[in-house]
Amino acid sequence: MLLPFLPFDPIETPLSYAARLARHHADKRVVPFLKDVQICPQAIVSSKPGALARLAEISGASLCELSRNVPIHKGSRIYDIRGELVSAEFLSNPHTIFCPACLAEDDQTGRRRGRWEWRLSVVRTCSHHGIPLLRQAQAKWDDVFHELDHRVPERDGELQALIENAVPRSVSPHQQYVIHRLEGKAGPEWLDAQSLEQAVRATELLGVLLEHGPDQKLPELTSDDWDHAGRVGFEFTSLGEAGIREALEAQIRKFDDASGTPGARKIFGCFYRALAYSKSLKEPGDIARILREVITENVAMPAGAKVLGVELRKRRLHTVASLAKEQDLDSRTLSDVLVAAGVIPDKAPAHYPIPVEQGRDIAGRTKRTVTVSSLWKNMDFTRPIVDQLFVDRLLTPIFYGRPGTKGRTQKAVEREELAMLVGKLHAKAVELGAETDGLVPVSKAAEKAKVPAITVVHMILGGFLERLFRLAGQDGVTALRVDPVEIKQHRTACSEGFSPMGAFSSLKISKTIGWCLADRSPEEVSLPVNWIVGPEEGHRIPRFDPAVVADFKARFIHPVRIAELHGLQLSEVVSRLKRWGVRPAVSEAEVGEDFYRIRDLKSDLFN
Structure with missing residues (x-):
């Protein structure tokens, strides 16, 4: 020695x-x-x-x-x-x-x-x-x-x-973690579950992605660049999978407005490539699984595509284009329907992801829909009756209710629902071989009895009419023949109060908002419905008490009515309400419009 x-x-x-x-x-x-x-x-x-x-x-x-x-x-x-x-x-x-x-x-x-x-x-x-x-x-x-x-x-x-x-700087938490771990001290759970090199590479590579973007070439980074990347990445890896997912999903959001269809390699770039071809003990660790799941949960890819070496067994997401191709639909029409359904935002980028099952369900329903124009052109419905059928909820408009939605999408109806309605009407009628005196079409009978055509339809479905016939070989409502005299006999019983269209028009609100208020009953801000039940109790006719409608109008008001009453621009009304801190009694998010208590509005607010 x-x-x-x-x-x-x-x-x-x-x-x-x-x-x-x-x-x-x-x-x-x-x-x-x-x-x-x-x-x-x-x-x-x-x-x-x-x-x-x-x-x-x-x-x-x-x-x-x-x-x-x-x-x-x-x-x-x-x-x-x-x-x-x-x-x-x-x-x-x-x-x-x-x-x-x-x-x-x-x-x-x-x-x-x-x-x-x-x-x-x-x-x-x-x-x-x-x-x-x-x-x-x-x-x-x-x-x-x-x-x-x-x-x-x-x-x-x-x-x-x-x-x-030398420019002074503190030791990065990332570096501290490594030294502490080598000294036998416990650290964040997720990082400790990885090998040391996997933890370091995951942290630094994530930091490079977040700080420099997916196009960064790793060999060009300096030692100081890597140090900073470690600091940035550690903020997320130290939080475990939740933090890593937050960072990766934020990276995806950066491409929300990108043109074309950016894939995983475009979005994650250097980060993806480093994990796909890792030199870190040949196995990148759990970070690869997390990235793979984030990709498959957010990026549309076909079955069989490989993500970090693992094959996607079945498609999980569609784009509008891929869904339209699979379902043999026009992509523009399908896009309109998906926007109306709230599945994709208006003007969504081409790569916007659509859950497969949800997309296929909506595409299937789109195939089964009949547009409003087809109802009055091909199904023997008159246009006024079609509109009233929607207002009175005898037909459900497909994907109705999103502001700015194209009219043709709002007023489509599912074939099965349409067939059921026509079937109910025809089932109550006796077949008639030819025209007979005293019997007229529904629209003509409504005109003679001075009632809306929808009221006659309600009478048929409610079992009020005994003289009901259907011309052989014809379809739809126009095939029906009724007696105007009988219609007049039941006019009072079936027309008490306001129709939905009359009530909603009186309040200057759309039918969507009106029914939202009706569905809220008995809340303070609501419109209770008076249901008229006929001989056949399975059908009810919706009517609104004029006194209730007038009371609602006296107690609540919305910005459009305020603007009309005071001759102001709608934007000015909204601005003043916000400036004075007036809160609505019920919000647009709840019923489609902000309604304010009139008693909460000071008299000089709009003068």
Whole structure:
């Protein structure tokens, strides 16, 4: 054993210790000294166990302490550092890393030491002085021994200049996490569940994506760039899967307005490629699963597509184009229907994702719909009756109710519902071979009895009429024949109060808003319905009490009526209400319009 004993510093590397032994005992460079003491220089560079054992034997230092501060070579570019398996890329070799402030302090004692932390590529800031570490690229064959006395020739004033030029910064939480983990301390759960290198790569690559975008070329990043990326990425990876998903989904949102159909490789770019072709122990870790799930949950891809090496067994999302092609529909028509259904926003980009089952259901319903124009052109309905059928809810408009929706989409009806209505009407009628005196079509009978045609339809469905016939060979409402005299007999009973159209028109609201208010009954802001039940109790006729409608009109008002009453622009009315802090009694989000209590409006608010 060499005497006098030179203690090993727990913060340094075995190579640094060997260099200090060479200088202390032989006043030599490290390579000839190692040969003198029968240690293969390349073996100590590679941290071969035999070389470390020999260094411990000749120095008297603890083999355990020496081994603790060095990545032990395990073959095939794999190393073990303090129980963590890492690849050669995880280490800072072949660069020599140092902190000028640390070396200046070492120079005061006459013994420069290479810190074990500096061997890790993730360590880029001095944990003691809070300045960036400096990197010296390998220039000569023996630079791999990292002899700081020779690799860093600066002394005194030159070293001080390096210190003064350094921009102070704190140690990143990402770097702190790595050191703490190697010291045996627990960290964030998700990160601790990954291998150390997987945790580091996931964090830094995510940070690069968020900070530099998907088109960034990784080799072009500087050490400071990677440090910053680690800081950014750690904000999300430290939160586990939820944080990572938040970051990845935010990246997808950046492409909401992109033209064309950007795929996963376009959206995630360098991040995707780095995980798909990972050099990190051949397996990127759980981050790949999370990215894969985020992609399949947000990006439309066909069955059989591969996402990070895993085949998508079945399609999960469609675009309008792919859904239209699959369902053999016109893409423009389908887009209108999807907008009306609230599945996609108005003017959605081409790549907007549509859940497969939801999209197929809507596409199927679209195939089964009949447009309003077809109802009066091809199904023997008159146009006024069609409109009244929708108002009185005898037919349900498909996907109705979104502001700005195209009229043809609002007024489509499902074939099955239409067939059921026609079937009910025809089922109550007796077949008639030819026209008969005293019997007229529904629209003519309504005209003679001075009632809306929809009232006659309600009479038929409610079982009020005994003389009801259907001309053989004809379809729809126009095939029906009724007795106007009988219609007049039931006119009073079936016409009491306001019809839905009359009530809603009186309040200057749409039928959609009107029925929303009716459905809210008995809430304060609501319109209760008086249902008229005929001989056949399965059908009810909706009517509204004029007194109730008048009371509602006296108590509640909406901006359109206010604008009309005071001769103001609607925007000015809304502005004044907001400026005075007047809150609606019921909001547009609830019923399609803001309604205010008239008593809450000051008399001079709109003067």
